[in-house]
Amino acid sequence: MDSMVVNHSSGPDHRTPCVIVGAGGHGRVVLDILLSARRYRPVGFLDSNPALHGRRMDGLPILGDLSALSGLAAQGITSAVVAIGDNGTRRGFADEIEAAGFTLINAIHPSANLAHNVSLGRNIVIAAGALVCAHCQIGDSVILNTGSIVDHETMVGTAAHICPGARIAGRVTIEAGAFVGIGATVLQCLRIGYDAVVGGGAVVTRDVEPMTTVVGVPARPIRTAMDPDELTAFMLPRSLQHR
Ligand SMILES: CC(C)(COP(=O)(O)OP(=O)(O)OC[C@H]1O[C@@H](n2cnc3c(N)ncnc32)[C@H](O)[C@@H]1OP(=O)(O)O)[C@@H](O)C(=O)NCCC(=O)NCCS
Structure with missing residues (x-):
C-alpha cells in the first residue's frame, strides 16, 4: 500500500517514496519521468561513484551507494528503480536491490x-x-x-x-x-x-x-560473436567442454 507523506504546501502526498539508482544522464531522465507521472515521490539517488556522494542532482541528494538501502528501508522507503544505461549493470543492480527486499517499480x-x-x-x-x-x-x-x-x-x-x-x-x-x-x-x-x-x-x-x-x-555485421570454440567455453561448464 502507498505510504502517505505530508506535503505542507498542498495537503497530503499519497505518492510512494522511491529511490533512483544511478545518478547519470539516464537517472535525470528517470527522475523527470517519475515527477511527470506523479505516482512515486523520488527521495534521492544512489550511485556507486563515491565522488558523487553528498552532492545533489536536479534538486535531489545523492545518498550513497547500495549500502544505503538498509537505512532507506528503516525510514519506510522500499521502492527503487535502476536508471543505468548499461544493460548488464542495470540487470545486476536490479537483482541486488530485489535481494535487499526492495520493490522494483x-x-x-x-x-x-x-x-x-x-x-x-x-x-x-x-x-x-x-x-x-x-x-x-x-x-x-x-x-x-x-x-x-x-x-x-x-x-x-x-x-x-x-x-x-x-x-x-x-x-x-x-x-x-x-x-x-x-x-x-x-x-x-x-x-x-x-x-x-x-x-x-x-x-x-x-x-x-x-x-x-x-x-x-x-x-x-561489423563484429560477430565469439568463434564456435569460444562460444562453447562460454556456454558450457568446464567439465562438459571438448567432449
Ligand atoms: C554500432 C556502434 C555500437 C559501434 O560502435 P564501435 O564498436 O565503437 O564501432 P566504431 O566506432 O569503431 O566503428 C566501426 C565501423 O563501423 C562504422 N559504424 C559505426 N557505427 C555505425 C552506424 N551506426 N552506422 C553506420 N556505420 C557505423 C564506423 O564508421 C566504422 O567504419 P570503418 O571501420 O569503415 O571506419 C555505435 O557506432 C553506435 O551506432 N551506437 C549507437 C549509439 C546510440 O544509439 N546511442 C543512444 C543511447 S540512448
Missing part, C-alpha cells in the same frame, strides 16, 4: 502510449512519447527510450534497451540484453539475439545473431 512517462493488453515486468523505464502496441511483452529492466515504437506482438527481453526513435515492427523478438541504437529500424518477425547491438540508424532486414554488432542499411 516501473517509470512510465504519461505521454507514453501503451495498448491495454501489453504485459510489463518490473524495473522498466518507458520514456516520453514511446508507443507500445497490442500484445507486446516487455521484460524486466527494459528501457523503451524517448519516442521509440514497439509494434504488435513484439517481445522485448530482460534488460534490453530500445534507444530513442528506434522502430521495432510487429512480431519481433528482442532477446535479453540486446541494444537497438538510436533511430534504428527492425523489420517484422525478426529476432535480435541476446546481447546483440544494432547501430544507430541501421535497418535490420535479417535475424541478428547473439553478441553480434550490425550497422548500416541494410544492416551488416
